[in-house]
Amino acid sequence: MKLPNNFPKELDIYFDSMDHVDIKTIDGGNANLRQFISRMLSYHPWWITILYRIRKILVVLLGLVNHEKPNISPMVTPENISFAPGEFASIFIVRKTEEDNYWVVETPKDKHLKAYLGVVLENPGNSRISFHVFTSVKYLHWSGPVYFNIIRPFHHLVVWRMMKAGVEH
Numbered sequence: 001m002k003l004p005n006n007f008p009k010e011l012d013i014y015f016d017s018m019d020h021v022d023i024k025t026i027d028g029g030n031a032n033l034r035q036f037i038s039r040m041l042s043y044h045p046w047w048i049t050i051l052y053r054i055r056k057i058l059v060v061l062l063g064l065v066n067h068e069k070p071n072i073s074p075m076v077t078p079e080n081i082s083f084a085p086g087e088f089a090s091i092f093i094v095r096k097t098e099e100d101n102y103w104v105v106e107t108p109k110d111k112h113l114k115a116y117l118g119v120v121l122e123n124p125g126n127s128r129i130s131f132h133v134f135t136s137v138k139y140l141h142w143s144g145p146v147y148f149n150i151i152r153p154f155h156h157l158v159v160w161r162m163m164k165a166g167v168e169h
Contacts, residue, residue: 003015004120006120006122006132008098008102008120011118014134015134015136018138019138020136021134024132024134025130025132026130026163026166028121028129031131033099033102034078034081036131037076037119037166039166039168040133040163040166042165051158058147058150063111076089076090084097085097092108093106095116101121102118102120104118104119112147113139113140113144113148115138116134117133117159119131119132119133120132120133133159133162133163
């Protein structure tokens with residue numbers, strides 16, 4: 001996969017040797033990076049709760065780690081988004097950030113795969129900005145590709161809807 005030219009080179013580690021990478025782009029409207037991320041992480045419609053319930057079945061069938069899901073996703077404000085590596089941001093662990101440029105988080109440790117979610121701001125400071133949201137996945141066990149290919153259509157839907165919520169206000 002060819003990365004957009006504006007992706008910082010220090011993020012290459014999240015694309016090299018991965019089994020799956022997808023990048024989605026959306027016009028940023030008037031949101032800054034913190035606003036976009038907080039709106040994305042605060043997006044929690046009823047149907048995502050149903051997807052979590054279905055995931056529980058997959059967890060049992062594939063013998064995955066049963067991570068606790070928050071009953072209701074908290075409203076995340078731009079001010080309380082962590083940019084400190086190692087800290088939690090919602091259900092994710094912050095890995096690499098640069099204020100007003102990019103933010104990369106990882107899913108909690110699991111046996112089947114390692115997944116990263118990142119947001120890269122394009123044209124910061126200009127009137128016309130975009131956000132690139134990437135997901136990269138490394139399979140760690142035979143159950144990784146099985147699990148991910150089952151959830152892949154829902155993954156695309158959830159990320160796209162989160163992105164739309166990120167630019168709405």
